[in-house]
Amino acid sequence: MIADGAGQVLREELLQVSEERRSRSTMDPTQLWRQWFETSTRMWSDVFGAGQENFLDPYGLYRQWFNGVEELQQQMLGAMGMAPALSNSSLPALGDSVPSNPASAENPAASANPAAAQNPVADAAAGQVAEARNLWKQWFEATQYSWQKAIGVGQEAVDLAPRWFTMLDQIRNNLLSAEGYPTDPLQFSTRWYNATSGPLSDFVSDLIEREEILDVSSQFMQNYASFYKVFRRNSEEYLKGVSLPVRSDIMRVAGLVVALEDKMDRLEEAFEDFEYGYASPATAESVQGVDERIGRLEDSLGRVEGGAGDAATADSVSGLEKRLDDVEGKLDQILTALQNAPRNGSSPAEASPQEEAAREDEAEEIAATAAARRKARELGVDLAEVEGTGQDGQITIDDVRRKGAS
């Protein structure tokens, strides 16, 4: 009875370990690999009836590998002064159609040991085994379902059958061509991979190039994208309802910061051209003008910084957006002033083709700052209807705002 009670504890713990591990998204990929191979083999065998099962016995090496691992575990557990806790029944069952592990007959003593219930190493090892079984089941179901879905067990499967058997043949030849049996799990895995990867790779390539598979994948991707979009929109609407800034708010402000930085970069470029190139001497007035504008810009940046310090709410994000807008407008003015300055002092021959092209573009369009254009797009204002109050009648962001408000 005591032993039974302990056995129950062990089983429960195994279950816990198994649940806990399953929540992780990944596992030993070589194990997945073997499972995939076996699952596929079994599915195909099912398609063609039990008679085809003996076409290839991929489980031979698999059993050998498990025997190797089991020996190691037993060796370890034995050395720790306890009977082997891992019964053969807790090794992954390879499905009903597969003969049970021959080692089980030789090892009747391998039943749950009370001592093992308190041993974390044994728990973990047994947990892994239980987990492998669970995963294998899930994998089998998922794989079988998706394969059936993708190609439909029927005509399509029959079409692929010769290809599948060619692959099995290649694998068998590869496995048999190796000398001797692998002696440790690693050697086994590597040999298994080397023997199967080439033929299976070819088979998978053929498979994923099939219309049926591509159609399903493409459909899946589109469904997923649509689902993602709907989900995102709903969450945004919900969060807006409780006045929290959402991703699109942050994105809008971040976009403004990027635009601002872009202006700074162009300013820097204009200064560099000034410094390295064909600059006309700056007059006292122009320097003073720039100075004043930079002063105002610094004030604005200070205010933006102050605003950013507050806790983010939807309102504060809008406030920040407005301030960034102002700063961008001011930068725009400085930029225009700077770009005009060296242009007046240089001959057309010194301008780069890029600048010339830009100027030609500008000449055809209405004179407006970049910030004003963006604002106009945002507010749906037609620039042709806006009266510019900037330099040479250039439309500024404030002009667009006034027009938008009227």
Added chain:
Amino acid sequence: MAQQHTQNGGVVPSAAVNFFDKYSAGMRVVVEGAQADTGRTPKEVVWTKNKAKLYRYQPSAEKKYPVPILMVYALINRPYVLDLLPGNSFIEYLTDQGFDVYLLDWGIPGDEDKDIDFEHLILDYLPRAVKKVLRTSGADELTLLGYCMGGTMSTMYASLFPEKLKNLVLLTTPVSFPKDQMGTYSLFTSKKNLDPDILADAFGNIPGELIDTGNRMLKPVTNYVGTYVNMWERIFEDKPMESWLAMNKWVNDGPPFPGAAFKTWIKEFYQQDKLVKGEIQLRGRRVDLSNIETPLLSIAGRKDHICLLPQAEATMDLVSSEDKEFFVLDAGHVGLMTGRGAKKGLWPKVVSWLEARSGA
């Protein structure tokens, strides 16, 4: 037999302890992802724009060649593959040989960058970066070196702004996208199977994992399983792991692809093959590859399944350069750039070609 005592007085054979140590080391990589200290060649940031950064490598090292090299990377994956680890770094190799090396890293786009398209990258970012390189190095001309899609962008830049360009070096650079010669990739990217509008509309930027999955599915067995078989083998046979970890970190570190650029890349390049037809327009300016007259070296890999040979070779017939060479290595898309093969193949080839053309 070596043994280790346990807390409860039992003894574990050291072979078993060793086995479980190695097993847990491997599982940590599988579960947590590979960690490696990549990109260690000393560098300084010369210029930034939005998320992009322009680096200059080993600025204080002696420069033997006056013509600087500007490397342009792709929008897929991160550029530290060019400077993976000390001793396994193309950038370190070049700077050690006396080249003044710059790298334009596009950075990791944020949600606000979803509208970035090739016109921004080629007409706004690249010309500024070129100007910065020339000013920082005090040179009049430079070598533009593009890797993969970065090469495609460099080619477009070279056709529009040939003035300051001394040389153009393209590594595994697709220029042509013939459906009948691109194998699985043409199926993955065909109009029927891939609608970039739906993806860009839903995600804004296309997640790196999605792009990565597409690339890995070209060789699913090798990429999803072979990589890890290789890892276990290295761990259990006590082979050095650093390069494997660095490569694995890089492979799993794909940044998102700006939505607008993704739409253009799939539609105008993969689906409509517009570049070779001279139909790509950037803000109304036609990209005509026959404008390229600079010396050109294009290197491709015979085993490359991402940029196939004919895709790279097409450049040779489209440019007007008299001094041009197409060089094929027996390597894959990434193997060409890193590892033992690269040290004997690609790196010395680039150096020997550039030596004569870098004004020394």
